[in-house]
Amino acid sequence: MPNNSELPLMGLVAAALVVAFLVALVATPVVKSLAFKMGAVDVPKDNRRMHDHPIPRMGGLAIFLGFLLSVLLFLDLNTQMRGMLLGASIIVVLGIFDDIYSLKATFKFVVQIVAALVAVLSGNIIQTLSNPNVFSSDLYWNLGWLSIPVTVLWIVAITNAVNLIDGLDGLACGVSTISSMTLLVIALVVSEGDVAILMAALAGGCIGFLPYNLNPAKIFMGDTGSTFLGYILAVVSVQGLFKFYTIISFAVPFLMLGLPIFDTAFAFIRRIAHGQSPMHADRSHVHHRLIDMGFNQKQAVAVLYIISAILGLSAVVLTTSGPVKAMLLLMALCFAGAIAGHIFLSNNRKEHEKEQEEASNPEQGQEEREK
Numbered sequence: 336m337p338n339n340s341e342l343p344l345m346g347l348v349a350a351a352l353v354v355a356f357l358v359a360l361v362a363t364p365v366v367k368s369l370a371f372k373m374g375a376v377d378v379p380k381d382n383r384r385m386h387d388h389p390i391p392r393m394g395g396l397a398i399f400l401g402f403l404l405s406v407l408l409f410l411d412l413n414t415q416m417r418g419m420l421l422g423a424s425i426i427v428v429l430g431i432f433d434d435i436y437s438l439k440a441t442f443k444f445v446v447q448i449v450a451a452l453v454a455v456l457s458g459n460i461i462q463t464l465s466n467p468n469v470f471s472s473d474l475y476w477n478l479g480w481l482s483i484p485v486t487v488l489w490i491v492a493i494t495n496a497v498n499l500i501d502g503l504d505g506l507a508c509g510v511s512t513i514s515s516m517t518l519l520v521i522a523l524v525v526s527e528g529d530v531a532i533l534m535a536a537l538a539g540g541c542i543g544f545l546p547y548n549l550n551p552a553k554i555f556m557g558d559t560g561s562t563f564l565g566y567i568l569a570v571v572s573v574q575g576l577f578k579f580y581t582i583i584s585f586a587v588p589f590l591m592l593g594l595p596i597f598d599t600a601f602a603f604i605r606r607i608a609h610g611q612s613p614m615h616a617d618r619s620h621v622h623h624r625l626i627d628m629g630f631n632q633k634q635a636v637a638v639l640y641i642i643s644a645i646l647g648l649s650a651v652v653l654t655t656s657g658p659v660k661a662m663l664l665l666m667a668l669c670f671a672g673a674i675a676g677h678i679f680l681s682n683n684r685k686e687h688e689k690e691q692e693e694a695s696n697p698e699q700g701q702e703e704r705e706k
């Protein structure tokens with residue numbers, strides 16, 4: 336039970352989540368209609384796309400509207416907040432134009448840097464990092480003049496990492512919900528009230544949009560949503576986590592955003608190893624690989640939700656109980672997940688082999704079904 340001093344904050348967090356949820360839930364059908372009128376429609380034209388008919392995008396606008404209204408209602412806007420919201424607005428406008436006109440990658444990258452600089456110059460900046468080498472006598476790295484480029488790189492990288500995992504119905508939105516809820520819990524634990532309310536607003540917007548985005552999706556969030564979610568998570572992680580002078584400041588953001596970070600990193604390494612541009616689009620992201628292994632969309636998304644939840648839970652345990660318990664929990668959950676995955680894949684393989692046998696010998700298959 337929270338004590339009396341905690342009740343107002345918990346009430347604000349709940350109210351911020353509910354307001355953002357309701358606004359996104361009501362606004363999404365309106366945005367869907369608007370997307371059709373403006374030509375923001377995703378037409379399947381290559382094998383990277385998992386849908387087989389045109390679906391409107393730009394749904395992230397509904398998430399943004401829910402988030403923005405909730406923040407304006409429940410938070411006092413200091414310089415950092417205003418800078419974050421201005422940068423987020425730039426990202427959303429860029430995403431709307433990209434969803435309609437499919438802008439060039441170079442132009443989008445430049446605008447993303449500008450949006451990141453808006454947040455950084457407003458005070459959202461990584462000045463000190465904990466040394467990941469726990470055996471070093473130098474516990475902290477003071478970034479000095481590198482603080483601005485490092486923070487801009489972080490924000491732009493996470494913005495694009497969330498965008499890159501937006502390949503299956505409900506994937507990026509659900510993973511962002513889990514990440515924001517993780518940061519919400521951590522913010523409450525370390526008494527960062529503003530961060531908690533921000534994350535409640537973001538989670539509420541995502542949850543309000545999810546019913547329309549889960550498989551089979553009625554609308555996609557598009558770059559309007561995926562880049563916005565990545566941008567907010569990146570900037571808020573700078574506000575709420577990197578400023579703590581502990582090992583937590585280094586590990587927690589990477590656990591909280593583990594799935595998009597690792598997927599993007601491996602994608603870049605894979606492309607460079609094959610002599611391709613790191614920005615070259617391909618069909619080798621983790622969600623594509625799960626589909627190729629025999630999972631359907633709902634199963635693949637559920638697997639990635641579980642992985643994100645494991646990483647998020649590890650981040651919470653790391654914050655509350657220390658690194659040893661967090662590592663033990665992460666190892667135990669990964670081991671359990673590996674066993675469950677092996678069993679599931681074995682069953683899938685047996686069912687697939689059985690279907691092939693029945694297809695090659697339909698009379699025998701009919702006899703077995705009658706038995």
